[in-house]
Amino acid sequence: MMARLDVAALEDTIDETALERRANRRDRWLTFVTFAGMLALWTAATGSGLWAPLIKPIFLPSPFTVFETFLRLIDQGYQGRSLAHHVLVSFNRFAIAFSVSVLIGVPLGLLMGMSRPFRAVFEPPIQAIRPIPKLALLPLFLIWFGIGNLSKVVVIAAPVLPLIAIASMQAVRSISNKKIQAAQALGASPWVIFLRVVLPASLPGIFTGIRMAISIGVTMLVGAELTATSDGIAWMALTAAEYLSTDIVLVGVLIMAALGYGLDRAVRAVEGRLVHWSGKD
Amino acid sequence: MIEPIALDDPARQGNAKLVVERLAKSFGTGAGAIEALAPIDLFVAKGDFLCVVGPSGCGKTTLLNIVAGFERPTAGRVLLDDQPISAPGAERGVVFQQGALFNWMSVVENVAFGPRAQGVPAPKAREQAMALLDLVGLSGFAAKYPYQLSGGMQQRVGIARALANEPEILLMDEPFAALDQQTRELLQEEIRNIWRRTGKTILWITHSIEEALFLATHVVVMTARPGRTKAAFRSRFSENLDPLVAATPEFTLAKRQIVQLLRLESQAAQALEARV
Numbered sequence: 001m002m003a004r005l006d007v008a009a010l011e012d013t014i015d016e017t018a019l020e021r022r023a024n025r026r027d028r029w030l031t032f033v034t035f036a037g038m039l040a041l042w043t044a045a046t047g048s049g050l051w052a053p054l055i056k057p058i059f060l061p062s063p064f065t066v067f068e069t070f071l072r073l074i075d076q077g078y079q080g081r082s083l084a085h086h087v088l089v090s091f092n093r094f095a096i097a098f099s100v101s102v103l104i105g106v107p108l109g110l111l112m113g114m115s116r117p118f119r120a121v122f123e124p125p126i127q128a129i130r131p132i133p134k135l136a137l138l139p140l141f142l143i144w145f146g147i148g149n150l151s152k153v154v155v156i157a158a159p160v161l162p163l164i165a166i167a168s169m170q171a172v173r174s175i176s177n178k179k180i181q182a183a184q185a186l187g188a189s190p191w192v193i194f195l196r197v198v199l200p201a202s203l204p205g206i207f208t209g210i211r212m213a214i215s216i217g218v219t220m221l222v223g224a225e226l227t228a229t230s231d232g233i234a235w236m237a238l239t240a241a242e243y244l245s246t247d248i249v250l251v252g253v254l255i256m257a258a259l260g261y262g263l264d265r266a267v268r269a270v271e272g273r274l275v276h277w278s279g280k281d
Numbered sequence: 282m283i284e285p286i287a288l289d290d291p292a293r294q295g296n297a298k299l300v301v302e303r304l305a306k307s308f309g310t311g312a313g314a315i316e317a318l319a320p321i322d323l324f325v326a327k328g329d330f331l332c333v334v335g336p337s338g339c340g341k342t343t344l345l346n347i348v349a350g351f352e353r354p355t356a357g358r359v360l361l362d363d364q365p366i367s368a369p370g371a372e373r374g375v376v377f378q379q380g381a382l383f384n385w386m387s388v389v390e391n392v393a394f395g396p397r398a399q400g401v402p403a404p405k406a407r408e409q410a411m412a413l414l415d416l417v418g419l420s421g422f423a424a425k426y427p428y429q430l431s432g433g434m435q436q437r438v439g440i441a442r443a444l445a446n447e448p449e450i451l452l453m454d455e456p457f458a459a460l461d462q463q464t465r466e467l468l469q470e471e472i473r474n475i476w477r478r479t480g481k482t483i484l485w486i487t488h489s490i491e492e493a494l495f496l497a498t499h500v501v502v503m504t505a506r507p508g509r510t511k512a513a514f515r516s517r518f519s520e521n522l523d524p525l526v527a528a529t530p531e532f533t534l535a536k537r538q539i540v541q542l543l544r545l546e547s548q549a550a551q552a553l554e555a556r557v
Binding site: 176178179181182183184185186187188189192196197200201203275276277280 | 349350351368369370371373374375377380381382383384385386394395398399426428442443445446452
């Protein structure tokens with residue numbers, strides 16, 4: 001009898017997935033229309049060679065100009081270095097800062113979540129540091145860590161690491177007590193409970209923290225390349241602005257947007273594979 | 282079909298599985314302390330199916346949490362096979378109301394978790410888990426994840442998981458309270474069959490008198506907070522194999538007896554709430 005009931009339940013699920021798929025298709029279509037509309041608006045407002053621009057090119061060049069500039073930068077580079085060099089230098093700074101933040105922040109957060117003494121030691125200083133605008137510390141970082149890559153990495157990691165640590169701590173603390181008790185009652189040692197219960201149960205929260213940190217990290221990249229450098233994609237946009245080369249600024253901005261978006265999608269793909277149970281509790 | 286008994290009947294003493302002695306629990310200290318559990322005594326013989334029934338907030342879950350080792354008592358002690366207990370252990374299997382399954386593990390991995398934690402090699406643990414899934418009628422769902430199952434099926438997984446360590450006693454905290462009535466009745470019948478087949482000792486917490494009378498060999502009625510035992514009964518309804526035993530006049534009569542007792546308790550509990 002039970003088996004029959006459950007088959008019915010499964011059929012319900014199938015119907016719902018079909019409906020869900022249709023809704024997803026519609027959502028994707030709407031998103032596409034939004035972007036197409038924005039591009040059309042941009043094209044129309046800037047004239048794009050079809051009519052007189054409504055906005056002067058110095059404020060907003062047409063999408064075609066921006067694309068041409070993009071191709072020219074690929075071909076000729078910017079200020080003596082190739083576009084790929086600028087992108088890679090920035091990506092490198094971001095990647096080092098982000099990897100260090102994850103490698104330190106996640107274990108730190110897990111420990112803070114599990115151990116009260118640990119939390120008492122580390123949480124108050126982290127919470128005290130968090131409201132400080134990290135960009136204001138850049139001059140200090142330049143004095144302490146020099147004008148090389150280290151100071152850039154530090155200024156990116158400064159907000160990213162605490163964010164990941166706190167998110168990981170919250171993830172551990174929000175695990176249902178029943179799951180821990182169930183594992184204890186099944187005779188699991190603290191180490192087994194950590195590996196097979198606490199760690200997987202906190203993964204969804206850790207991923208949320210990492211994804212929030214990506215957008216903060218990309219923002220900090222711009223701050224990191226404000227001064228004391230002569231390469232990087234944000235530096236390219238910042239210096240081009242001094243010469244009112246709005247097209248180059250836009251190429252830089254779009255590349256950074258693509259970087260942030262691409263990283264977010266990559267993390268989401270990993271998350272989807274790793275934490276299929278997320279939000280199903 | 283129910284008869285009052287003294288839980289500390291000396292005739293039963295030789296067969297003790299679980300003994301709760303003068304167990305008490307308060308939260309907080311001093312004038313603001315809340316007494317959750319007044320000194321309470323319980324005696325569960327080997328093979329008993331003992332249901333503790335009480336009004337909500339009477340401390341029956343606190344009692345179970347102390348027996349499971351999740352909480353420490355303020356006074357008194359718990360003996361399992363004459364050994365005092367102080368921490369959770371694999372010899373006491375616990376089934377929760379809901380939300381205690383590991384959603385990141387498949388159903389069979391959930392059930393095999395206990396044996397694996399005890400050092401049983403993976404293939405052997407899996408074999409045991411499959412046998413238990415068969416016992417609870419879920420062999421076809423071994424590879425599914427808990428969130429893909431209905432509430433009733435999830436509770437079956439919870440029962441199989443608790444049985445996997447071959448515990449001396451099963452501790453069940455209102456395991457069917459969150460289920461709809463049809464599913465609950467079906468599972469009540471099944472847990473009765475499992476109890477008969479395995480001969481396990483079971484300590485079962487519930488607020489449902491029908492459930493207690495249908496399942497238990499012994500029913501303990503608790504008072505309002507702070508909880509203590511109000512009365513204890515030997516029940517014969519669980520020996521009746523008729524699933525419709527609950528529709529008999531004897532069952533209704535027994536239920537009336539206990540309802541009467543609990544009504545007084547619920548009123549006392551409400552009076553207490555009103556004062557707080």
